[in-house]
Structure formats: structure tokens, C-alpha cells
Amino acid sequence: MDFFDRFAIPNPSIAIYASMVAIGLTVVAIIAGLTYFKKWGYLWREWLTTVDHKRIGIMYLISALIMLFRGGVDAIMLRAQLAVPDNKLLDPQHYNEVFSTHGVIMVMFMAMPFIFAFMNYVVPLQIGARDVAFPRLNALSFWLFFFGAMLFNISFVIGGSPDAGWTSYFPLAGNDLSPHVGTNYYMMAIQISGIGSLMTGINMITTIFKMRAPGMTLMKMPMFTWSVLVTNLIIVTVFPVITVALAMGTMDRLFGTHFFATTNGGMDMLWANLFWVWGHPEVYILILPAFGLYSEIISTFSGRNLYGYKSMVASMVIISALSCMVWAHHFFTMGQGALANSFFSITTMMIAVPTGVKIFNWLFTLWKGKIRFTVPMLYSLGFIPLFVIGGVTGVMLAMSAADYQYHNTMFLVAHFHNTIIPGVVFAMLAGLTYYWPKMFGFMLNERIGKWAFWLLSIGFCLAFFPMYITGLDGQARRMYTYSEATGYGPLNMLSFVGAGVMAISFALIVYNVYYSVRYSPRNIGADPWDARSLEWATHTPVPEYNFAIEPHVASSEAFWDAKKKGHELFPGKVEKIHMPNSSGVPFIMSAIFFVFGFSMIFSLWIPAIISLIGIFACMAHRSFENDHGRYISVKEIEETETKLRGVN
Amino acid sequence: MKVKSALLMLVFTIATVLTGCEPLMVLDPKGPQAERQAHDIILSIGIMSFIVIVVFAILIYVLIKYRASKASPDYEPPHIEGNKWVELICVGIPIVIVTYFSIVSVQSNYIVEAKPQAYADKEPLIIYASSSDWKWHFSYPEENIETVNYLYIPTDRPIEFKLYSYGPITSFWIPQLGGQKYAMSDMTTTLHLAADEPGEMMGRNANFSGKGFAENMFNVTAMSQKDFDKWVKDVKKTAKPLTKEEFNKLLKPGHLGQMTFTGTHLGFNPPPEHHQMGAPGEKEGHSDDSHMEMNMDMSDHQDHN
Secondary structure, rough: OHHHHHHOOOOHHHHHHHHHHHHHHHHHHHHHHHHHHHHHHHHHHHHHHOOOOOHHHHHHHHHHHHHHHHHHHHHHHHHHHHHHOOOOOOOOOHHHHHHHHHHHHHHHHHHHHHHHHHHHHHHHHHHHOOOOOOHHHHHHHHHHHHHHHHHHHHHHOOOOOOOOOOOOOOOOOOOOOOOOOHHHHHHHHHHHHHHEEEEEEEEHHHHHOOOOOOOOOHHHHHHHHHHHHHHHHHHHHHHHHHHHHHHHHHHHHHOOOOOOOOOOOOHHHHHHHHHHHHHHHHHHHHEEEEEEEEHHHHHHHOOOOOOOHHHHHHHHHHHHHHHHHOHHHHHHHHHHHHHHHHHEEEEEHHHHHHHHHHHHHHHHOOOOOOOOHHHHHHHHHHHHHHHHHHOOOHHHHHHHHHHHHOOOOOHEEEHHHHHHHHHHHHHHHHHHHHHHHHHOOOEEEEEEEEHHHHHHHOOOOHHHHHHHHHHHHHEEEEOOOOOHHOHHHHHHEEEHHHHHHHHHHHHHHHHHHOOOOHHHOOOOOOOOOOOOOHHOOOOOOOOOOOOOOOOOOOOOOOHHHHOOOOOOOOOOOOOOOEEEOOOOHHHHHHHHHHHHHHHHHHHOHHHHHHHHHHHHHHHHHHHHOOOOOOOHHHHHHHHHHHHHHOOO | HHHHHHHHHHHHHHHHHOOOOOOOHHHOOOOOOHHHHHHHHHHHHHHHHHHHHHHHHHHHHHHHHHHHHHHHOOOOOOOOOHHHHHHHHHHHHHHHHHHHHHHHHHHHHHHHOOOHHHHHHOOOEEEEEEEEEOOOOOOOOOOEEEEOEEEEEOOOOEEEEEEEEEOEEEEEEEOOOOEEEEEEOOEEEEEEEEEOOOEEEEEEOOOOOOOOOOOOEEEEEEOHHHHHHHHHHHHHHHOEOOHHHHHHHHOOOOOOEEEEOOOOOOOOOOOOHHHHHOOOOOOOOOOOOOHHHHOHHHHHHHOOO
């Protein structure tokens, strides 16, 4: 093969060439803009090298929104292709690539950074800390994620995208049946960002265990922090599994090993097992922080404490334990026999119990409350009924004998979108609206936000409920087309219309940001929602050091107590504050990881070896570096405090 | 029980009406296994609808009753930690439901994984169903015939499918006869089905298997044992024999119409039965030349029919 052939797209189309041009122009525009406005130094000093958890959180947020757009465009293409029978909009290969990247991007590069955004931004504020436990590791986590995501996205224009589904089952994902480099991209990009996720897990657990404000015992932590703790325990438990599985898959594809091959002692279902041992807990990694956000929001806008705090915590811990015992329900139809299926069927259904407890606790939090219908609250209230539908269809799927009929059909697709969109995406949009004033110092417009919420909810129902029906009528998932005789046409057209309504809703959210940047008032104070936990006790914008004086806590709603019961939140006086220094090494190291990943994907061994040495050099540099951080003087703190108090 | 079955019928009718006139394939069973599965599905839809309605009702009630616009401006919501009894009920009811479902689920597992009870006294017909990109091969070892992309089966008799694949993992699925099961290239799985009445049905591969996946379907015709025997006799008279060369040609990636042969490929290209799930580890070397056929150049992938 000619050296440059490997970079060509195996399946070119006008759309891809147009995207290449668009990507090229965007890059040129960004570089030109940065140069013209002389922002290179600002970008490097304030963002690329920052170790501030708030800025890292905002960068996660921006990345997640961009990826939401990318994954959403994929989704629209899929629905457009299926809107009418025998459609020729996409050919099968193109369709396969689009649904594969849609899944990977939405799970790995949209939902994950979205939850990391809130973890990073909110948790240290909520526990009264100045930063996370390992700020520089945190920056490394972000940049590894970022470069992993970029690596995955360039597959679209260089070499071709993965085409074996987001689950990438072998032997379909092996070299014989997927000969182009797409699946290499899958292996390397998820690997690189996965290492970042694992580091975040360690970082967040340490932060929550070691850096809580005085008085904040574990059972006095706000519910979001609890959800983040449980989530990160799952991350640390299961991410090593996907790391190993991806490494084995990479070796199968690049070095001719036979872990997942069907010959020479390999086993194709081994991949499926390893993938889902990580993959199923992964969905709880996404949903638990969402539960945490809903708990905060529902409590705030009901004007009440969260009902059943202890059972909320217990149910999350139970969910996290069960989540690691259900993976085989993803292949009830593998032929593992009635006994194994019965076991996994029962463990799967058991998850419904703690989840039900949470739903009832939210309902009882509304009970006797004073409910304000703000945009974050609307998302949370929309979540409850829609998620219940997703949850009960989950119990239906858990009945393994019946699952033989649901498996691989649109019924399943409807189910998991029904949990992930009202569960995770609604939570992220609720969290975005809720924390926006804390992050940026102004509120998003409520009226536009409400329009977006209603359109999204209606669009969601239109798009996904028909799939339950077509699934029961025998429409398999991942088919690029179907014949008119099947009769799936009208319902799929309805789904397409629903997807269009959802797209309009996302466009409205983008417009809302633009509108609010221009017109929203800026003097909103530190606590615009009349909220209850510590993150609202500090100024807006949040100073670099978060709290001038360390807060002292006596309940899970310390800030509410301070407002209503005269609890003294900040006893003591201002002292000098120790803060970490910025560093360019995480960015540089991650960029080298990008080069390494790219070289591996295309089997360019010499650059791969050189970049690997570069990665170890960065680690060695860190080991021998003498960086003890810096102090912010009392005078500087007092100046900042006076200025911020003046703002509010 | 009367009430329950009436309720089930009601849900069934609603589901049917909602989707137009034709009943949904999965809920229109033509065999005992599919019937059991449809029963489980309808049962769970019924009970789950009840839960959904309860949650909706509570939610709507609290939202109307406790909205801020209705409350007096000086109303301060109380601080309530939780109530042992309320929480016990919230745990108890789901546990009861899940327990009930678990019992049903376990029973059904053993039913669908065994020879259909209704025809327990009859000798099963064994059919080897193997997939290759993107077609299905059906071998009838007792009758010594083989078909491609279509399946004739006798009614009122258990059918035991032996499933395997000459390529990616596929899933053998005839919705109206029963749920699907995977076909893999390194082991053989077993699926028990049976048909109650004569008729034509859709069968397909349900598991994504690459470019030709969407068209990876086959026709199923159920007929009386007498008609089936007659068909077998006709095939033996008219069809040409399946040779190894011919079969290797069939395995090439692409789409084929319906084909009929005498003889089966089981002799010269045996299924990976020695690697049954749960069987002790097997030495390498079950990959014969048929597997190598899968590695051929991808140019053949293009011939859609």
C-alpha cells in the first residue's frame, strides 16, 4: 500500500469533502482570530495551562456542548436516512459509520465530559474546598479527554470512522471484517480519554474524602457530592476493565494477537463480556451524577430539604454495587442457558428497587413544598415521568425470556434513549441552566429556556415512543434501510419529525446563550435561585480561591441554615491561601499522547516510539520538578473580596 | 385470573389499535415459545402501566397542590427528614413487583430454553442454521437437503435449531415463532421453536453484521407435516447436489436469492459443535478453509441484489 493511501477516506462523499473544507476554514478562522486579537498569550496563560477546577469545568462544558452538536448531527442523519423506506440518502457503509460515531461520541465525548464539567465545577465549591486534591492531574485528565475526543473526530476526514457500532463487537471489528483504520481510532481515542477518566476518578474520590470543610461529615455532604463520590468509585472499579479490553483489541488489530479472534483459541464473546463489564456500570456513571443534580434542583425549587436523605444515599450505594452484577443482560441471547439468564435477570430487576426509592423521595420532596417552575426545575419535573417510562421498559427488558424478542430491536433503542435523554441530557441541561449564573455571572433567559424545554420534551416523545412500537413489530436496530412492505415507514417518519423538533430545541438553547450574553442583567448576586448548599455561599464570579475563609458546616444544607437560622458559615479571619501553580505540562503531554495515538492508528512505528518516549519524559519532568505552589497574600484576598462585594 | 386476562386483552387491543390494524409481529405469535414471550410482554406492560399511572398521578397532584403561585407568600415549607413507614412502603411495593416478575422470568427462561411443552411427545426436527455474510444456510441433516435464505418447517412439531456463523456474530430471529439467539463462528447454540399453524413469516439476522446487514433476511414457511414431506421429496428429485466448491462459493460475502440443494455442508464443513457453550476447552484448529474464505478481498461486498 502506498504510504499516503492509508490516510484516504475509504468511502468518500460530497458531505465528507464539504466537512473537510469546513473544518479547514474553521481552524484557519480560529488561528487568524487569535492572532488578530492578540489572544494567544491569554489563551495559553488563562486556559491551556490552568489547573483551576472551575476553568477546567468550563472547558469540559464547552467540549461537551460541541460534541453534543456533532453527535446530534449524526442523529439527524440517521433519522433522515430511516424516515422513508428504501431511502438512498446514506449508503450502508456510511450509515454504519454514522451510528457508530453517534454512539461513541454521545457516551464518551458528550455525556462523560458533561458530568465531569459539573463534578469539577461544583464539587470543590460544594464541600468548601479551594480546589481538587490533585489540580495538575485534573488538568491532565481534561487534556487527555480533549485530545482523545479530537483524535476520534478526525477519523471522519482522515482514514475513515469506525463502522462496527459503539459496542464494536469482534469479529466484526477485527481486521478481516473491518479492514480500514476506523476501529483503530475507536481503540486509541477511547483509551486516551479513558485514562483521563480514571485519573478523574482517583482525583474526585481523594478530594471528597480528604478536603471537605470542617464539620462536613460524610452524611452531611450535599446529595450531588454523594452522587459524585459513588460515581467515581464505580469509575475506579470498572475503567481498568475497558483499558485492558481496548489494549487487547488494539493488539489484535495492530500486532496480530488473537484475543478476540475466532481462531487459534481466541474468543469473540470475551470482548462482549469485557466491554459490558465496563459498559453497564458506565451508564450508572452517567446517571448517578444526574440523580445528584436533580436532587439539588428539586430541593432548591421546592424550597424544602431533600426527603429521605439517608435512603437516597443508600439507594445510590446499592445501585453502584448492583451495576457491576448485571452486565450479561446485554447478551441474554448468547446461549448461556436458563440458569445464568435467570441470575442476571433477577439482579437487573433488583436495580428497579433503589431507583424507585429515589423517584418516590423526589416526589415526597415536592410534597408540602413551594414549587417554583424555573427552567432547571422544569427539566427535573419532566425527567420524573419520562424516566419512569424508561425505567419500567428496563424492567421489561430484564425479563430474559421476553428479551429474546426485544434484543437488537428498536424497542431497546427506544428504552436506552428513554433513560439517557430524560435522565442524563435533561440533567445536564438543567445543571447548565442552574449553574450558569455561578459560572458566568448572568442568568439564561427563562422564557427561551422554557420554550426549549417543551420542544425538547415533545420532540423526544415523538422521536422515541414510535420506536417501541416498530421494535415490537420486528424492526431491528442498525438497519440502514427497510422495505415499504414492512410498514415501518410512517412511524419512522414520525421519529424523524421528533428528531427535527429536538434539533430546533437545541438551536434555541444556543440562541438563548447568545441572547442572554447580550441582554441578561449582570447584577444578580451570588445566590440568584435562593439555593441551599455551599456553592452559592461564595461570590459570583467565584474568586480563584473559592472561599476567602474556610466555611464551617453543621448540616447538609449549610448555606440554607446560614440564611434562615443564623448559622455562622465563615467564622475566623482571612489568612494567606496556598494555591497550585499553572503548568503547561499536562497540555503538552496530552498533545504528545495525541501524536502517539495517531501514529498507532496508522501503524507509523517510529513516530509512535518517539512520542512514547516524549510521554515518559513529561512524567519524569514532573517527578523531578520542584513546585510547591504559591501563596495569595491576605492583602490581595481582601482587595478581591472588597471588589466582589462591590459587584454584588 | 379472569380479571388479569381481561386486562391483558385490553392492553393487547390498545396496542393493536394504536399501531393501525395489523397486529405487531412480536405480539402476534404463531408458536408456543413466541406465545409465552408475548404473554410475558403483555403482562409486564400491564403491571408497568399501573406503576407509570401511579407516579404520574402523584406527580400531577403535588405539582398542582404545592405550586408556589398558589401558596401564600409567607408559607415556609417544613423540614421533613423522612418517615420510616413511608419509605418502607416505597421499598416494599417495588420488591413485591420485582419478586413476582422474577418468578415469571425464571419460569419463562426454562420454558423457552427447552423443547416446547405443547409438543413434548414429538420427535424434534433438527435444522442447522448458519449465517455467512449476508445470507442464511439451512441444513436438514435427516432429510439430507439444504436451502439458502428460505426455511420450510412442519407445524405441530418441535424444531431444534443449531446455530453458528461463518463470519461475524449474527442473531437468528423469527419474531412470530420466538425470540432470537446468537450464531457465532466458534461455537454452536441451540434454539427451540415450534409453529402452531401453517403460514409465511419473516425471519432475519437481528445482530448488526456489516454492510449487508439490512438485507440479511429469510422467508419462513410453516406447513403441515404432509406438505413438508412432499416438499422434501420434490427437492430430492429436482435440486442439484451441494458440493464443497459450490458451498465455498456461497460463503463469499454478498447477497443471494433463494436456493435449494440436495445434501448438506455438514459433512465437509462441520459446525463448531465441539465448542458448545460450557464444554471443556478445545484445541485450536477448527478453522478450516471456509473461515479463510471470509478473509477474501472486500470487492465482493458490493453485489447487492
